[in-house]
Amino acid sequence: MAERVFSVLGLFETPDALLAAVPRLKAKALGRLEAYTPYPVHGLEEAMGLRRSPLGGMVMVMGVLGTLTALLFQYWMNAVDYPLVTGGKDPSSWQAFVPIMFEVTVLFATFTAGLGMLLLLNKLPAFWHPFLDSEASKVATRDRFALAVEAEAGLLDAAAVSAALKAAGAASVETIPEPASARLVSINALLGLAAAGAAACVLAGAFMYWGIKLFPTLPPMSHMLAQPRLDAQMPSRFFRDSRGMRTPAEGAVARGGLPYPFDKDDQARGLANPLPRTEEVLRLGKKVFSNNCLICHGPLADGNPILTAAYGGKPANLQSKKFLDYPEGEIYHTIMRGKNAMPRLGDGFTEDERWAVIHYLRALQRAQHAKDSDL
Ligand code: HEC
Structure with missing residues (x-):
């Protein structure tokens, strides 16, 4: 039995030749079309009838999920599980949750965009594609325009595709064999990624450790420590008696409290x-x-x-x-x-x-x- 074919690929000299060939191959419906060009070719997407990427929708859904997660999370923590009144404000007031809601929205959305693109759409951790072994890949990144017809459900009439590509003006035609599936995910690449991650953690840990050891007086965020304010027992030039700590005004009663009048x-x-x-x-x-x-x-x-x-x-x-x-x-x-x-x-x-x-x-x-x- 003949070797199974992943795709048959024709090389074109100019983008116009490629664009002209696309509808002719599309009409024959021999397999899935894929184009490789050294730069974006205007009109190619429309000619090939590419659908819009689903990434935008995924980002939208996850972003909204992030907003809701942050809202519910904060509401539960602040208003249900551990209500703390700060500055006399209602613990459940949503306005205070907005910064975190914004942050978590951005977090969910960017991670979805990045990981969705890399893992889902670009099929990482596979670092390899059958096209990369072809002769065409060397010139399709330089000055040639490749149009591939890929097998659908493992079926491809290589001879017919080859003829169709030539008839549509391909200067040369190449057949890419079906790869052994094991090559798609490389164990070495995975190990390399894990090793790089571990090395980054060790490096960051060492950096923090020595950073804090060598510069113990450098607080990471000092703007709250260094702000102008009166600490307990500190003098103040603002008040005539120079006391920073003020007693409550005469007759003041704590919120929700009553003065206690008895001494005996x-x-x-x-x-x-x-x-x-x-x-x-x-x-x-x-x-x-x-x-x-x-x-x-x-x-x-x-x-x-x-x-x-x-x-x-x-x-x-x-x-x-x-x-x-x-x-x-x-x-x-x-x-x-x-x-x-x-x-x-x-x-x-x-x-x-x-x-x-x-x-x-x-x-x-x-x-x-x-x-x-x-x-
Ligand atoms: C730091 C230790 C300490 C803590 C905390 C403490 N007590 Fe006392 N309590 C004492 C001592 C000491 C006495 C005995 C005072 C005396 O008669 O000299 C006492 C006495 C009392 C008496 C008897 C008063 C009387 O009239 O003879 C009551 C009632 C009492 N405590 C209730 C409480 C309650 C309720 C709490 C918690 C809110 C509490 N205590 C927390 C040390 C403490």
Whole structure:
């Protein structure tokens, strides 16, 4: 059996001869047409009836996907999973997401354009094409114009194509045999790529390592460190008393807070817990307790601190008889004002957090002193 043919290729002397031959071969429908020219030949695309590249559409789809990814990602992080109020702004305001949305759009779009072109349309990692082994490839990059008829589904009538090309004005005709498929992807090329990637990583790592070691005082982005601003405890020439740190204006109240008027715990005795004892409240209370109280009062609030004896204070055993029916207002007062070795912590909590931790404390006490009726 004869060797299988990849394509039959005719060389033309001028672009006009090539352009004239295209419709004649197209009319014969012997196989898929492909042209190789040293420079873009005007009108060739239309003559061959090439379709527009699908790359634009792919980039569009992936770009929009990038926009949506960034929008949803930021919305979920900022408004759902970890809402942080910055400068009093709504955590879900989309305007703040725009820069990242823009960046991710560009990222998705450019990567789609680059990788789509190289991997999908240019068929990397194949570095080779049957045409590259032909004699014609040497002149088609210089001053000749090649028109190839490629086999479709492995079928090509080489003799007929050859005759048709000659009839259409080809100066010479060459047959390109079907390559052994293994040659299309070269293991060596893949290994080379991997080695180059690894070398680049090592080089970048070494560069960073020595860069930071040799220039430890060079922060990578110093514009935020170096900006004119007042750090804590710094003097200021702007204010007459030269203090950089300003106390809040007289009578100012934190957002969502109320001024706490009491100085003695018996004044606070009458305060009642405004929160219902729901699962949600208890969960909030547990969080506040675990993060703030547990280290001194112990996980069971029985006064066994996690802190070592070096702390010096003797945290109250809140499971003791005294505290079981201690007025909640006085616990609130302790949180707000502190007591001896216990610091005043209340300013760091919201109103709800203060009352929620009291609910949780009550639950801890009840768990340690369960009655038959609790079962
Ligand atoms: C740095 C350690 C420390 C932390 C943190 C701490 N406490 Fe205390 N707490 C103490 C000490 C010490 C005492 C005993 C004070 C005293 O009577 O001299 C105490 C006493 C108390 C009392 C009894 C007050 C009274 O009237 O006798 C309550 C109630 C209390 N703490 C609740 C809390 C709650 C609620 C938290 C978390 C929001 C908390 N503590 C966090 C150290 C701490």
